[in-house]
Amino acid sequence: MRALPASAAPVVVTGTGTAVTGLTGPADLLRRPPYGPGGFDPVTGLKGRELRNLDRASRLALRAAAPALTEAQLLDADGGFTGEADTAAVVVSSTLGTLDTVAALSDTIAREGVTGLTPLGLPGTSSNVCAGYLAIRHGLRGPSLTVCNGQSSGLDALFWARVLLAAGRARTVLVVGVEPSGPAVTRLLGRETTDAAAAVVLERAEDAAARGAHPRALLAACGRASSAAQAAAEAAGGLAAPLEGPVDLWLTGEQQAGEEELTAGAPRLDVEQALGPLSGALGVVQCAAAVAHLDATRAETVLASAGGGPETAAALLLTRYVPPNSERTEQS
Known part of the structure; x- marks a missing residue:
């Protein structure tokens, strides 16, 4: 993918x-x-x-x-x-x-x-x-x-x-x-x-x-590879503009270790640590958590990754949505 x-x-x-x-x-x-x-x-x-x-x-x-x-x-x-x-x-x-x-x-x-x-x-x-x-x-x-x-x-x-x-x-x-x-x-x-x-x-x-709906987050890019780091890098390669520094939050599991440029120093959150194994529900739970994080903080980018092993890892980059022809404003 x-x-x-x-x-x-x-x-x-x-x-x-x-x-x-x-x-x-x-x-x-x-x-x-x-x-x-x-x-x-x-x-x-x-x-x-x-x-x-x-x-x-x-x-x-x-x-x-x-x-x-x-x-x-x-x-x-x-x-x-x-x-x-x-x-x-x-x-x-x-x-x-x-x-x-x-x-x-x-x-x-x-x-x-x-x-x-x-x-x-x-x-x-x-x-x-x-x-x-x-x-x-x-x-x-x-x-x-x-x-x-x-x-x-x-x-x-x-x-x-x-x-x-x-x-x-x-x-x-x-x-x-x-x-x-x-x-x-x-x-x-x-x-x-x-x-x-x-x-x-x-x-x-x-x-x-x-229709006047409120966009909560932008699905900026997706990637799939044999490891979480490679999937994240593939997703980052599909962005319209390069990220300025690491993501603000990395939704990941303990098994997905490694300090890559995209995630170096980023805080991590493992939703399965509190909820237990989520299997097929994991990625959608991560997406809901990412949107909640963007709502509650000044974060700009959240990375979610899941899976590992041969051709089984996927990654999703979510960013704050900025409408066309509008300027980003600082939150008070």
Whole structure:
């Protein structure tokens, strides 16, 4: 995967949302636990008539998507999508999202045979079921796809959303990274995980401006390589203008060490240190954290990187968005 040309139309984030155990919203991703009262509780937060018969990953995804679409000013009071539905796409990143459903149905077959299965449970075995439910719930009739290739999956999903916008296949893209906790996931990983979903809404900057939406951050460049450092360098090579010094924050894991020019001296934040393994949700959670950091500070650039090993690392550079023909002003 290579960065898009610098001439591609700018793509901005106009909404973020989370459904992560204990967190009240994306800003909590920048804090250390305990997060305080009022955080998301899956015991109560995953109930409701509209969530009945849905798999756990889809319920989490819907809970994260609603605040992101609301913040982007794309939902009405009844939860209906107010944008151009035919050009609204969904991209989901989830590696283990359907594992518990598949395991449960496999256990049923082992005990009772195929006659023990119910039609209501079978859709939950598809890796694309989460994207489908998001599209159905909000009436998004553009492309719908799922990326499920491990830890770099979330950043890859953001890249492909950016490609959909650059190619004119979509004018709005809802990107969701989701990984549910559950017995099968615990057995596979050898530890209990956290229910986690994050959502971001992406649009071309000109479309956001035309409808009066507030761009929260610019997806400046993406890169992919065999290491986090190489992926970051590839992303930096796709920027319209070189960065002046290191990034202001590096969202990375402990395994991604090394002082490169782009990250030398930059503070690091590992969101998995507080939340546990996030797998396919990681990159989208990092993007939500990056936007929250740009909102809360005078930072100009945030780098997110995930993955490692042969051809599995991805990187994303987010910067503060400056509208054309406007001058950057100092924050008070």
